[in-house]
Amino acid sequence: MANETIQVQGMSCQHCVSSVEGAVGGLDGVDTVNVHLQEGKVDVAFDEGKVKLDDITEAIEDQGYDVV
Amino acid sequence: MANETIQVQGMSCQHCVSSVEGAVGGLDGVDTVNVHLQEGKVDVAFDEGKVKLDDITEAIEDQGYDVV
Numbered sequence: 001m002a003n004e005t006i007q008v009q010g011m012s013c014q015h016c017v018s019s020v021e022g023a024v025g026g027l028d029g030v031d032t033v034n035v036h037l038q039e040g041k042v043d044v045a046f047d048e049g050k051v052k053l054d055d056i057t058e059a060i061e062d063q064g065y066d067v068v
Numbered sequence: 069m070a071n072e073t074i075q076v077q078g079m080s081c082q083h084c085v086s087s088v089e090g091a092v093g094g095l096d097g098v099d100t101v102n103v104h105l106q107e108g109k110v111d112v113a114f115d116e117g118k119v120k121l122d123d124i125t126e127a128i129e130d131q132g133y134d135v136v
Contacts, residue, residue, distance in 0.1 A: 015083030
C-alpha cells in the first residue's frame with residue numbers, strides 16, 4: 001500500500017471535496033482518500049499494483065482541479 | 069411575474085451555482101433562476117401567486133448559503 005499527499009489547487013467548498021473524494025475513491029485500487037480543503041491537499045492510500053499515482057492525479061484533474 | 073435579485077454569500081464555485089439553481093429552479097412557481105457567481109447574486113423570476121420570496125431565500129439557505 002502506498003501513501004501519497006497530492007497538492008491540489010481550486011478546491012473551494014464541500015462540493016469540491018465530495019467531487020474529488022468520489023472520483024478518487026471510485027478508482028479500483030484506492031483504499032482511502034481524504035481531502036483537506038483548507039490546506040489544498042489530498043491524502044491517498046492505494047495499491048500500486050492496481051492503480052498508479054498518475055491515474056489518481058488524472059481523476060482529480062478530470063474534476064476540474066489543478067494538481068501542482 | 070415578479071423579478072428579484074437576491075444577494076447571497078458563500079457561493080464559491082460551479083458546484084455551488086448548480087446547487088442554488090437546482091434548489092430554486094425546482095420550486096413550483098419559479099420561472100427562471102440565474103446565479104452570478106462573481107457578484108454573489110441570484111436573479112429569480114417567479115409567480116408570486118405560487119411561491120413567495122421567503123420560500124426562495126429559504127431554499128438558498130437550505131443549501132448552506134447566507135442570504136444577506
